[in-house]
Amino acid sequence: MLNEYVDGTVDPAVCEEFEKHMAGCNPCQIVVDNIRKTITLYKCGERYELPVSFRRKLHDTLRQRWKETH
Amino acid sequence: MQAIAEMTDEQLVGRAQAGDLEAFEALTTRHEQRVYSLALRMLRQQEDAEDVTQQTFLSALENLSGFRGEAGFSTWLLRIATHAALKVIRKRKGLDTVSLEASTEPQGEDGAIPHPDYIADWRESPEELAHRNDVRQLVEEALSQLDEKHRMVFLLRDVEGLSVKETAEALGLSEANTKVRLLRARLQLRERLTRTLGDPQTRITRSHNHS
Numbered sequence: 001m002l003n004e005y006v007d008g009t010v011d012p013a014v015c016e017e018f019e020k021h022m023a024g025c026n027p028c029q030i031v032v033d034n035i036r037k038t039i040t041l042y043k044c045g046e047r048y049e050l051p052v053s054f055r056r057k058l059h060d061t062l063r064q065r066w067k068e069t070h
Numbered sequence: 071m072q073a074i075a076e077m078t079d080e081q082l083v084g085r086a087q088a089g090d091l092e093a094f095e096a097l098t099t100r101h102e103q104r105v106y107s108l109a110l111r112m113l114r115q116q117e118d119a120e121d122v123t124q125q126t127f128l129s130a131l132e133n134l135s136g137f138r139g140e141a142g143f144s145t146w147l148l149r150i151a152t153h154a155a156l157k158v159i160r161k162r163k164g165l166d167t168v169s170l171e172a173s174t175e176p177q178g179e180d181g182a183i184p185h186p187d188y189i190a191d192w193r194e195s196p197e198e199l200a201h202r203n204d205v206r207q208l209v210e211e212a213l214s215q216l217d218e219k220h221r222m223v224f225l226l227r228d229v230e231g232l233s234v235k236e237t238a239e240a241l242g243l244s245e246a247n248t249k250v251r252l253l254r255a256r257l258q259l260r261e262r263l264t265r266t267l268g269d270p271q272t273r274i275t276r277s278h279n280h281s
Binding site: 002003006026027030031033034035037038039040041042043044045046047048049050051054055057058059061062063065066069070 | 195253256
């Protein structure tokens with residue numbers, strides 16, 4: 001239920017009780033807010049660059065294989 | 071003619087399927103960081119991440135004609151990369167024939183979900199925090215401290231944005247098990263990050279117990 005609540009995909013009809021608790025429970029609201037921010041932080045995070053030599057090798061290998069198979 | 075860089079994945083896949091190497095290279099360039107980062111975060115070892123990345127794009131090259139676009143191209147790539155990463159993990163464990171579920175889950179996921187301990191508002195927004203070097207280090211460290219089985223679910227679902235169903239399929243797990251692992255991962259990361267990023271002045275210390 002907490003996952004769905006964090007993701008905003010809870011069916012309100014099913015979880016009236018949960019919603020009611022959430023509305024009156026400050027610690028729970030903060031935990032949910034913390035989790036949402038945690039997810040956003042990871043989503044905003046930068047990706048790793050491929051090491052230059054590996055990237056060159058990767059593209060060479062792919063071109064080679066492409067020529068063998070096409 | 072439309073520049074290759076402006077084409078959608080779908081257009082590029084169509085061209086690559088028709089035999090255009092340049093289109094396939096453009097797809098590789100567009101998605102290689104995503105695949106490599108996923109592999110590196112799953113495996114935490116550069117050489118293994120490079121192997122998985124290369125296997126992923128070779129497999130995509132060889133199976134491109136079979137790609138029908140039911141899922142997006144990037145989701146398709148991430149699934150291939152995940153399968154390759156799982157193979158590495160099984161090999162590391164010397165359990166070539168055992169499923170990830172069985173090899174990582176001898177005791178099931180029945181244990182109680184840990185209760186949040188350090189509860190406090192964050193001092194800054196995640197958008198601001200994301201670009202700080204110390205925070206980047208913190209988030210990668212917290213991620214690497216998760217159990218593999220929790221980390222993989224979190225990476226696919228929350229970092230890469232796959233659905234729960236797609237995540238479950240990629241890892242060969244049930245959706246129910248995927249959700250439990252996701253919750254554990256989220257709670258554990260929340261706990262670790264909030265201890266550093268939370269504002270102690272807003273910390274809630276009174277006992278807070280409910281089911």
